Amino acid sequence: MTCSKAYGLVLLWELLQWGAFWAGLVLLEFSSAGGLVGLWAFGLLRALLYSFALLLADGRPQPVLARWVSMLCLLPPVFESGRMAIVPAVSGNVIGLVPDPGTVVLAVVSSTVACLAWELGFPDSDCNPGRKKENQKARVQLMRVVRYCRPDIFYLAAAFLFLSLGVICETFIPYYQGKVIDMLGAQFRHNSFSYAIGGMAFVSVGSSLCSGLRGCLFMCSLARLNKRMRHMLFHNLVQQDIPFFEENKSGSLTSRLANDVDKMGRSVALNSNVLLRSFVKLFGMLYLMLGLSWQLTLLSMAEMPLLVLLQKTYNTYIQYLKQLQDCQAHAKELASQAVASVRTVRSFGAEQQELQRYNEALERIHLMNTSSRSVSDVPSGPYVSAQCVTVGIKVAMLFQGRRLISSDQLSIGSLLAFVLFQKDMVSNMRQLVYVFGDMLATVEAADKVLKLLDRKPDQRESGELVPTTLLGRITFHNVTFCYSSRPDSPALKAVTLELRPGKMTALVGPSGGGKSSCVCLLARLYDPMEGQVQLDGHSLHCYKHQYLHQKVALVSQDPVLFSGSIRHNIEYGLQRCTLEKVQEAAKRANVHNFICTLEQGYNTGVGECGDQLSSGQKQCIAIARALVREPQVLILDEATRGMDVNTEHAVKGVLAGSVGQTVLVVAHRLETVEKADHIIFMEDGEVVEQGTHQELMAKKGRYHRLKEELFED
């Protein structure tokens, strides 16, 4: 059975059923039997019967059909309960098994509109052949974001309660305004007038109070959601492998963390706020409008098809918004890169160039902004036609209203209330359309955030190995490695080498030979494509992450210090570290005396990225940071490059004194290399020759030649 047939059947059955029941019960004067409980029981029974019938007809109920049927069955008891609880005076009707025809019509209209709106925005059924895959994905994403809101359920429940109360109060404002007008026009009765004025004041104050509380609670849960999401995202981000950070620019990642998380939160807290508010208000108003005049209500419904036109325009706007997000992320990345490298920019006099690049990015943002605004704000074809039809409907309504007033079917106050309701209803419907569009846009942001959240690092997970004693024997077995950006040109080709425990090994060779790549593998920044890097006979990935990075410490070519104190930088990454240990490491790195000359000693700030220190001091602090871990394997990648001669000699002395440690030095300077127990010469990603300084010199091979070319400067 096709879906449209199923919908048709349900609707027909619904009408026949109500017609028969209503006529039967009214004829038998039995319509008030059962009360509210009876109405609920009857609704649930109908829902069950429908589910059973749908299962029989189709074998597998369509989700959209199931949603529609449940709303059809349950909305009448919900409406009647709400009416009884909030405005018993307005109803005056007796509740029974069958609600009054107005409520039935309202239930049919509301459930159809709600399901249609949901299906248009986030389709999930096969009934919609034109549905887009993206929209389905958007729905899944949205539901995921909703699930992330679970911890805020109490805040949200309270917010929804205030939302419903506020909207109901707001809906009744025009109703009481109409009543006041009627009182003024008709024979003045003080009590009724006071009642109408009091009612108006009550609903006005109630509406603003509830709206305030609702807004506050929604913002509160939004802030909590943002905090949680940022925490999770950052947690996942720092777990990612290094190639991920090479592929994704830091500007885009921080933009995900700051802007997209915020937009994602908005999709839930703010949009669902507006969405629910509009829905509740729309149906509340429909209810009151039907009570005032069903003819005028039907007339005002004619405006609905126009929303489809508006939806299309709004979808184009959303497309522009998506492009705008990417342009903003790009501009942010350019700005942060220029600011972070301001010294380089200044020293090359490249300010104008950077300005121009940033200006171009701003131009693109401006273009996207203008294009999106021209679609959303400038009157277009669909917009003008929508306005014309709206005016036409208003004129028709006034004529019909005039006719009803002359035939005493409507009072002037009721017509006024109706016009106010109608105006409000149109703006609510538009808001609904916009919110659906906006939800899709924010779901786009959610998509980026969720993709980042879902990303699992390509690198193998660390093992659990934490041996109490470690020799520090490092071996490379046939290691081949490529950077992901250059998969076809290996940086290391079947490299086999050994770093002996307690010995100092030097890696030398021309630039681009693969020395730093060996260091990166040793620090497990990357995993080899082929072969293994082993520590004491076990592959590096077998060791526990924290353990490995405590036992294998690296001082890289350009050590990075973090803004914070010197002490914070030396004990960086360690859980508990005493000041004595920090001082001891600083002494060994020959930087203690310098630190003592500073006014705040170890608590002195180093500035952003250590900018307030010389490069030699930065290197020494980086060495202290490595030494404080008491590593078994110490890697110095050109670590002595930025030091003056005195400091260099002092540090070398310290290193020479590190008995039992495996030391790997990547160096271009002869003094560093000559002292090494073992020298490995690397060129073009391969180990070309190895041995002691004397052996290699005697061999008169590549090392000898390089020494003559470079080391004798």
Ligand SMILES: Nc1ncnc2c1ncn2[C@@H]1O[C@H](COP(=O)(O)OP(=O)(O)OP(=O)(O)O)[C@@H](O)[C@H]1O
């Ligand atoms: N992040 C990277 N992405 C892509 N290729 C890289 C990357 N880092 C290095 N390479 C390439 O890998 C090869 C080996 O580089 P590596 O840095 O290991 O050489 P090196 O011997 O340490 O050079 P230097 O003495 O100049 O530091 C080079 O061809 C280099 O261009």
